[in-house]
Amino acid sequence: MRDLGVGFGYLMKGQRWVGRHGRWFGFGLLPGLVTLVLYAGALIGLAYGADDLTAWATPFADDWSSPWQGVFRGFLTALLFAFGLFLAVVTFTAVTLLVGQPFYESLSEEVDRTEGGDVPRSGLPLWRELWISARDSLRVLLRVALYGIVLFALGFVPVVGQTVVPVLGFCVSGFFLAEELTAVALQRRRVELKERLAMLRGRRMLTLGFGVPLTLAFLVPFVAVFLMPGAVAGATLMVRDLEGPQAPPPGNVDVDVDADPKAGSTPYA
Numbered sequence: 107m108r109d110l111g112v113g114f115g116y117l118m119k120g121q122r123w124v125g126r127h128g129r130w131f132g133f134g135l136l137p138g139l140v141t142l143v144l145y146a147g148a149l150i151g152l153a154y155g156a157d158d159l160t161a162w163a164t165p166f167a168d169d170w171s172s173p174w175q176g177v178f179r180g181f182l183t184a185l186l187f188a189f190g191l192f193l194a195v196v197t198f199t200a201v202t203l204l205v206g207q208p209f210y211e212s213l214s215e216e217v218d219r220t221e222g223g224d225v226p227r228s229g230l231p232l233w234r235e236l237w238i239s240a241r242d243s244l245r246v247l248l249r250v251a252l253y254g255i256v257l258f259a260l261g262f263v264p265v266v267g268q269t270v271v272p273v274l275g276f277c278v279s280g281f282f283l284a285e286e287l288t289a290v291a292l293q294r295r296r297v298e299l300k301e302r303l304a305m306l307r308g309r310r311m312l313t314l315g316f317g318v319p320l321t322l323a324f325l326v327p328f329v330a331v332f333l334m335p336g337a338v339a340g341a342t343l344m345v346r347d348l349e350g351p352q353a354p355p356p357g358n359v360d361v362d363v364d365a366d367p368k369a370g371s372t373p374y375a
Contacts, residue, residue, distance in 0.1 A: 113284075113315025113344065120340020121333070123217060134213050134335025137206025142331050145194050145201075152190045156183045196250060196279075198330055199286050200243040207236055210338045214291045217342040226295045235293065242289060242299045246282050253278045280317030281306065283324075287317075287341035288348075295345075305348055316344055 124131040160182045167175050203210060218225045228235060257275050261267040285306055292302050306313045320337055324330040 107311060109309060109311035110315035112347075113312040113317075114319055115315075116312075116340045116344040116347070117316050117320060117337065118340070119343050120338070121336035123220075123339040123343070124336045127216070127220075130213050130216060130339075131335050133209060134206070134338060135331065137209050138202050138331035138334045141198060141202040141205055142328070145198065149187075149190060149194060152187060156186050160186060195324070197247065199283055199324070199334075200247060202330075202334060203286060203290065204236065204239055204243060206334075207239055208232065210290045211235070211294060213335060213338055214294065214342045217339050218291070218346070221343070221346065223346070228294050228296055238293060239289070242293075243286065245299060246285060250278065250282050276318055276321055277314055280314050280319075280321045281310075282317075283321050284313045284317030284341065284344075287320075287337050288345050290338055291342040291345040295349075309348060312344070312347075316340065 124134065157179070160179050164179060164182065167178055170178065215225055215227070230238075257271050257278070260271050263271075285302060288306070289302060297305070320333065323333055
């Protein structure tokens, strides 16, 4: 249980790190702001077009008498918008990390540099890093969706569905949110998704202590944008813990793991 507090501590350390390095905080805000504008536009468009979309999808209700037609289509419209909002919340971090890959990678490198020790680099071209990030994000979202379906079904179980299931839902969301954030530092170390998940499962309480509070905070509108730079910094600090102690190289020279076959990295397929 001690790891829960340690994980939360890394979240706070990350926020303090960007607070001490204001230029990097502003630098890290840009991808979140871009993604926020895109999502806001999409949700506004959905809000305006949901009625028409629902009417188009339910032609069989055209001849229904009032008030049943309005109640039925109103319920479907609300459900459609709620689903769109849910997708926005679930995918916001993944899309922000994808949009901000160069930004967050640079921020993560700076955290490694200021904390001492190696500053690993993947040695891959940007297009290859973006492809790997998008591919892994899709795999993570599919896992989240499968867990979501199971938890949704369990939600109908009396008592358990109203108590245990919501807690499990936040734990699942927090775990995979932590995976997405630590992926920035771990991809630079050329650690693949399967290995990342195994690493995080090995320190499950640490991962939940980092990811669950962040998941709860991200439920507040706009908070995700301002916490994202510190979350990436904190995830990098946590990765350094997961890797074990590091000895600073002479002169604190950056090390490219791609040039060192003994670095213990696993190349991407």
